[in-house]
Amino acid sequence: MNFKFKIGTKVLFGKECVKENKAIFKDFGKRALFVTGKNSAKASGALRDVIEVLEEYGIDYEIYDRVLNNPTLENVKEGGEAARKFNADFIIGIGGGSPLDASKAIAVLARNDIEPVDLYKNVFENKPLPIIAIPTTAGTGSEVTPYSILTRNDIKTKKSFGNEDTFPVVAFVDARYTESMSDEITIDTALDAFTHALEGYLGRRSTPVSDILAVEAIRIFGECLEDLLINKFDYDIREKLLYMSMLGGMVISHTGTTIIHGMGYSLTYFKDIPHGRANGMLVKEYLKYNYEAAKGKIDNVLGLLGVSSIEALGEIIDKLIPKKPLLTKEEIELYASLAMKQNSTLSNARTVVKEDMEEIFKNTFKDG
Amino acid sequence: MNFKFKIGTKVLFGKECVKENKAIFKDFGKRALFVTGKNSAKASGALRDVIEVLEEYGIDYEIYDRVLNNPTLENVKEGGEAARKFNADFIIGIGGGSPLDASKAIAVLARNDIEPVDLYKNVFENKPLPIIAIPTTAGTGSEVTPYSILTRNDIKTKKSFGNEDTFPVVAFVDARYTESMSDEITIDTALDAFTHALEGYLGRRSTPVSDILAVEAIRIFGECLEDLLINKFDYDIREKLLYMSMLGGMVISHTGTTIIHGMGYSLTYFKDIPHGRANGMLVKEYLKYNYEAAKGKIDNVLGLLGVSSIEALGEIIDKLIPKKPLLTKEEIELYASLAMKQNSTLSNARTVVKEDMEEIFKNTFKDG
Known part of the structure; x- marks a missing residue:
């Protein structure tokens, strides 16, 4: 330790x-x-x-x-x-x-x-x-x-x-x-907070204390999923989401983020996809990609969220956000090479090469 | 919140x-x-x-x-x-x-x-x-x-x-x-750390974040109980105990302590009982006294420790520490009145009057 x-x-x-x-x-x-x-x-x-x-x-x-x-x-x-x-x-x-x-x-x-x-x-x-x-x-x-x-x-x-x-x-x-956030921004930013906890928990820089905080944030996100799906944003759920996002911040203060953030930056820069939504889009393929390297923790995440599988989580996120765009081969190559330059890529559970990122982008945006 | x-x-x-x-x-x-x-x-x-x-x-x-x-x-x-x-x-x-x-x-x-x-x-x-x-x-x-x-x-x-x-x-x-601590001091101080997490978790000043930390500290104390009982203090267990005590410190930084500490001070001042040991002696009656006021959390504590009841926890602690002294009626009265003056008494889950403390002392030290 x-x-x-x-x-x-x-x-x-x-x-x-x-x-x-x-x-x-x-x-x-x-x-x-x-x-x-x-x-x-x-x-x-x-x-x-x-x-x-x-x-x-x-x-x-x-x-x-x-x-x-x-x-x-x-x-x-x-x-x-x-x-x-x-x-x-x-x-x-x-x-x-x-x-x-x-x-x-x-x-x-x-x-x-x-x-x-x-x-x-x-x-x-x-x-x-x-x-x-x-x-x-x-x-x-x-x-x-x-x-x-x-x-x-x-x-x-x-x-x-x-x-x-x-x-x-x-x-x-x-x-x-x-409370003045639109439903759309509420969802996009909640996905950002969730990925902070998720990437911090699964990444190489995770610590015993950051894990405690991450687990709690992920559990709370799970509690919010139903309300997020029906856009039920009363004070209580807003407070939960805010608490979760604060915990997520405490997590990444210790762990940094990993490839979801690094890859998402290009989606925001070039495609104008809001930051949290860009992260959310990448979650499913990120988890599949890292499954063997972080099996125990990923199973724990699924349990905390109350979802049966990575696919099921992906489906929930897809319901929360607008349809993904199509990416060209050239775009994917460019985005992957930019993401490879982010320091945070080094903290990913599984050691990443550029082709891995291209694959994650391809699988994520294949249905465009 | x-x-x-x-x-x-x-x-x-x-x-x-x-x-x-x-x-x-x-x-x-x-x-x-x-x-x-x-x-x-x-x-x-x-x-x-x-x-x-x-x-x-x-x-x-x-x-x-x-x-x-x-x-x-x-x-x-x-x-x-x-x-x-x-x-x-x-x-x-x-x-x-x-x-x-x-x-x-x-x-x-x-x-x-x-x-x-x-x-x-x-x-x-x-x-x-x-x-x-x-x-x-x-x-x-x-x-x-x-x-x-x-x-x-x-x-x-x-x-x-x-x-x-x-x-x-x-x-x-x-x-x-x-590593240079004697077995005795290792046990006494572990009990101190445990009571920090316990009192912080059950007390009125507990917060969502302090609870996360307290639960983890209590869980780790539970993991250590077997080794504490057989005085098996290798590096791994020492590291766990130290991590638990750090978490306990983070907890009380937010919550303060409650009546275990307030009551234990007299046992140290007048009877020269080491601080953590004094706290440990009081745990069983403290939990019984607070049970109705903090039932859900106390049941959770017992679960985290892997013990079947408050009595069972009391028996384990009794095995860890030397026999309790006998207290006179006058001593109990004095200690209770001193403890009532501690600010931390106000944070106890159940509202405390002096007679309650006398009762806790009496039940704890009846077998002397």
Whole structure:
């Protein structure tokens, strides 16, 4: 037994957690930069709740709401400049994975005069600005991970950076803020959370503690499957999904992801398939591919989900998401070669060669 | 669902973890004060391993090895003075619960010119010195908790303080360092760890995440029972016990303890019964007392341990430890009234009045 454990984030989970723990904001300084996308921070009610607290304490703020869906290096550069210009003491990221991930990059760039591409060096002269993270989706788990996943147009894929200093210091995790998600986004992001737990559990970097958390997340996903299939998204299920996604974040903070994420990035980059949905599409063939290498654990996953077989799980996921596109041979070759370059590929249970990925893509998208 | 989660400690778990992660020591400064008792830091080999690293990096050190078994306020005052005099940048606590708990008090007192009794205010002007914790027993879990439990002669009991700044920053958790424990101490401390998980799981402050960790700790304790009974303490079982105790620490970091600990303190203070053993003695009557209030969870505990009943568990624990002493009526009254004053009593599953505690003491120590 040989492992590391570190979650750098204090989590405050539950209804009205912002209001009930509002005094925390005072500890962060006098000037806050919100980092958000165009919609969810407002629509969720989270932005309004936090502004109320900031105004009560006389904390000055500015809103940088230009985070893109799948933020790019250029995007976080602009955010970093906004933080410096405003002379922010801390960052409040509100949103799905994109704003939360962008917050981490912006927090680093605000304190370090470096080119965004140098974020990937993962060593920074100055500590990033402290981050408060408030998720409005239940998928990314980014509120409890150090990872920031950015789109790199230079190498046509997404790539993550992060070190122990890029954990959000505090996460306010309130399922009310996820109620504004559409059914589609609810499902897509739930699939993202599920694959975090799944890949963390089956991957080579799994640890005893991450396994405990992963098993619980997978069990909860199983409890939610029926409601996901009929789009029954009441508060209770939203809270379960959010809890599961937080657990998934804690898992990948220790394990990273593996080939589902690495392969899914191309589906998002080139085909504009939402991240979690792209992951979900790959689950069935991923499990079949890894079955011999991780038999005991995969059988356990199926049991936890209450499904009879990998095929049955695949059918459920197919019902949850739109029809898969067709991929050309050239696309599959390109995507596989890009995914092979992801570090996370090395953590996959079974040792992967490019042809394996092509096969997984082919089997997944054969019916297009 | 409404909970907080925070573990402020980075855990490095496994054989040779000090050597394999030695570069970490460089980040802590140029002057280290070791805080230890007389024996275990040396006997375990931990002190030697760390000194080797410090010397390699030219980090100056001094050894404060005067921590008592069950350290007092007076004791940590002296330690705080030693840290100030040496102008320590950080503290390295090595040992069982006593040195690790003392480290936290010393780290606060080194930076804050206050009377030791003011540690209990739990708010300090200056952040404590950073602490590295290295356990040499598998019981306390102190390496991953913010708690420092000190003996107060003024009120004739033990009382804990701690806040988010008193988490050790790093814990090196290597089962080799627990190999020098006697069989007796191995068993006593294992019972301490078990009661952390048990009380955390059954208590009112339990959270979804602490429950996951507690269940795993209890399950592992169940796996160890047979070997504990025959004193078979090879490396594998020591590692399991150490992992369980770390999980127990993570649990109580969120939940605190309840009446077993509160009641056990008097047994240690007045009767000199080792802490974990005192806890173990109380388990059976504690479970019987709480059964109606926490039936589902207690049944689950029995299942996880693989025992048929509370009585059966009591018999196993009785086999593990020496015969209980006889208590007089006056002693029982005194101990109950002291335990009623512990804050942790409020977290017990069933609402406790003094007569309940007297009853538990009476039933536990009736056969003396």
